[in-house]
Structures are given as structure tokens and as C-alpha cells.
Amino acid sequence: xxxxxxxxxxxxxxxxxxxxxxxxxxxxxxxxxxxxxxxxxxxxxxx
Amino acid sequence: xxxxxxxxxxxxxxxxxxxxxxxxxxxxxxxxxxxxxxxxxxxxxxxxxxxxxxxxxxxxxxxxxxxxxxxxxxxxxxxxxxxxxxxxxxxxxxxxxxxxxxxxxxxxxxxxxxxxxxxxxxxxxxxxxxxxxxxxxxxxxxxxxxxxxxxxxxxxxxxxxxxxxxxxxxxxxxxxxxxxxxxxxxxxxxxxxxxxxxxxxxxxxxxxxxxxxxxxxxxxxxxxxxxxxxxxxxxxxxxxxxxxxxxxxxxxxxxxxxxxxxxxxxxx
Numbered sequence: 001x002x003x004x005x006x007x008x009x010x011x012x013x014x015x016x017x018x019x020x021x022x023x024x025x026x027x028x029x030x031x032x033x034x035x036x037x038x039x040x041x042x043x044x045x046x047x
Numbered sequence: 048x049x050x051x052x053x054x055x056x057x058x059x060x061x062x063x064x065x066x067x068x069x070x071x072x073x074x075x076x077x078x079x080x081x082x083x084x085x086x087x088x089x090x091x092x093x094x095x096x097x098x099x100x101x102x103x104x105x106x107x108x109x110x111x112x113x114x115x116x117x118x119x120x121x122x123x124x125x126x127x128x129x130x131x132x133x134x135x136x137x138x139x140x141x142x143x144x145x146x147x148x149x150x151x152x153x154x155x156x157x158x159x160x161x162x163x164x165x166x167x168x169x170x171x172x173x174x175x176x177x178x179x180x181x182x183x184x185x186x187x188x189x190x191x192x193x194x195x196x197x198x199x200x201x202x203x204x205x206x207x208x209x210x211x212x213x214x215x216x217x218x219x220x221x222x223x224x225x226x227x228x229x230x231x232x233x234x235x236x237x238x239x240x241x242x243x244x245x246x247x248x249x250x251x252x253x254x255x256x257x258x259x260x261x262x263x264x265x266x267x268x269x270x271x272x273x274x275x276x277x278x279x280x281x282x283x284x285x286x287x288x289x290x291x292x293x294x295x296x297x298x299x300x301x302x303x304x305x306x307x308x309x310x311x312x313x314x315x
């Protein structure tokens with residue numbers, strides 16, 4: 001995916017190690033996800 | 048050649064069942080040589096086509112059903128586990144989800160023919176809440192088509208297949224030697240696939256701790272959530288401020304990603 005973006009001129013790309021699950025496992029804050037059709041901003045959720 | 052035929056007559060059905068069960072459960076064990084051998088054996092009049100087809104289809108269905116229930120119970124964590132044990136690159140989750148988006152439930156029928164998809168499709172079907180009866184029917188149709196294809200290839204090949212095996216055994220010194228070579232080549236191929244992917248990427252990954260620190264310091268980072276829409280809906284949450292773009296939307300929506308900012312990608 002990073003390579004696909006680089007081919008489109010988006011060069012400053014870094015993948016997150018462990019992805020979403022890794023972030024959650026560390027207990028870091030999350031936001032409630034709301035579909036873009038409903039609202040463009042996410043609602044604060046977590047710490 | 049007679050020794051090979053006698054060996055396959057004695058152990059062929061067991062090898063077909065076991066190898067298909069393991070391979071379809073995600074463990075990198077080659078099963079197609081046994082399917083082809085069963086077909087070739089039937090062509091020579093030493094057995095039927097129906098037995099290996101039935102055994103392999105049942106074995107594949109058992110393996111898939113286990114992953115279906117695992118997907119239903121543990122969701123996307125199961126997909127990542129399957130990716131790891133099958134030595135497939137970590138983009139395989141997205142590839143599978145894209146196939147489901149594109150083909151719907153019919154993806155289960157074509158899944159056995161596509162490397163990586165075959166073991167990922169059942170847990171994804173479980174995750175999506177597909178009724179078990181529908182899953183079993185579609186999965187069995189796919190398994191029967193897949194098994195019949197390879198057994199059929201063996202049947203068409205017939206005696207030349209055994210001559211090839213004989214030549215390999217002569218070269219390797221024994222049946223066990225030939226088997227070890229096949230297995231080693233298969234594992235080498237999978238390992239090379241994995242190395243090629245990680246080498247191609249050549250991007251230092253950002254740890255969760257490092258990202259948290261940078262966000263806390265107020266750095267202007269753009270987080271892009273590349274999980275499939277279905278997965279994001281299931282979790283109901285994402286990282287702070289993340290832009291959600293499914294992999295299949297990337298070509299259409301890449302303009303939303305600023306060229307002037309550091310971009311952090313994450314998937315499941």
C-alpha cells in the first residue's frame with residue numbers, strides 16, 4: 001500500500017507497526033468512527 | 048514405478064485427506080501433488096476418482112468450517128493469524144476483503160483457486176455474519192470444483208505422471224527424499240514471496256509508541272486507516288483523526304492524502 005502511494009507521488013509514508021490492533025493493545029486513545037455520510041468528524045472516544 | 052503405485056494405493060487416501068486438511072487450514076503443506084497422483088492412479092485402474100474427490104472435499108470443508116467459526120467468534124484477529132501462519136504477506140487481508148467486496152459470497156467458490164484467499168475467505172465469511180448453511184453449500188461447491196480440477200489433471204496425465212515421479216525419486220534417492228525436496232521447494236517459494244514483499248516495501252515501520260509521542264507533540268501527521276469498511280464498522284473505532292480509505296478506494300481517493308505531510312498508514 002505504501003508502494004502504491006509512493007507511485008502516486010506521496011513519498012512521506014510510513015506504515016504503523018502492528019496496525020490498529022497494535023495501537024489498541026498499547027491502550028492508546030481511539031475515536032469513535034462515524035461514516036462520512038453522517039458527519040465528517042469523529043466523536044471523541046476513549047481516554 | 049510399481050512401488051510408487053503400491054505406496055499410493057496404501058497411503059494415498061490418508062495423504063490426500065491429511066494434506067488437504069492441513070493446507071486448507073492454513074498450514075503450508077503441499078496437497079496438490081497427492082490430488083494429482085490420485086487422479087493418475089485412477090487412470091491406471093488402481094482406484095476410483097470419487098474417493099479422493101470426496102475425501103479431499105470433506106477435508107477442505109472441515110478446515111474451512113473451523114476458520115468460519117473462528118472468524119465469527121474472534122473477528123479480524125483471526126485474519127491476521129491466518130496471514131501469519133500461511134506465510135502470506137500482510138496485505139493478504141485486504142486482498143481477501145477486496146475479493147469479497149467484488150464477488151460477494153461467490154468469492155467462496157473461487158477462493159480455493161487463489162493462493163492466500165482460500166484460507167482467508169472462511170473467517171471473513173464468519174466475520175460478515177453469513178448463515179452457516181449458505182457458507183457450507185458455497186464452500187463445498189468451491190472445494191469440489193478445486194479438488195476435481197487437480198484430480199482431473201492427474202487423470203489426464205496418467206502414466207507419464209508416474210514416470211516423472213519415478214525420475215524424481217531416482218534423482219532424490221528415495222520417496223522420502225523426493226517428498227523432502229518438494230516440501231523444501233514449496234517452503235522456499237513461500238519464504239521468498241515474503242522476503243520479496245518486505246524488501247520491496249523498504250520503509251521503516253513506525254511503532255505505536257513512537258506515533259503516540261509524535262501525536263502528543265502536536266506533529267502534523269495524517270493517519271490513514273486502510274482497513275476495509277466492514278472491519279471499521281465492526282470495531283466502531285479508529286485512531287484519532289484518521290482518514291478511512293479502503294484499499295479498493297485508494298486509486299479514486301488518493302488526492303485526499305496531502306503530499307506535504309507525513310502520512311502514517313495502518314491496517315488491521
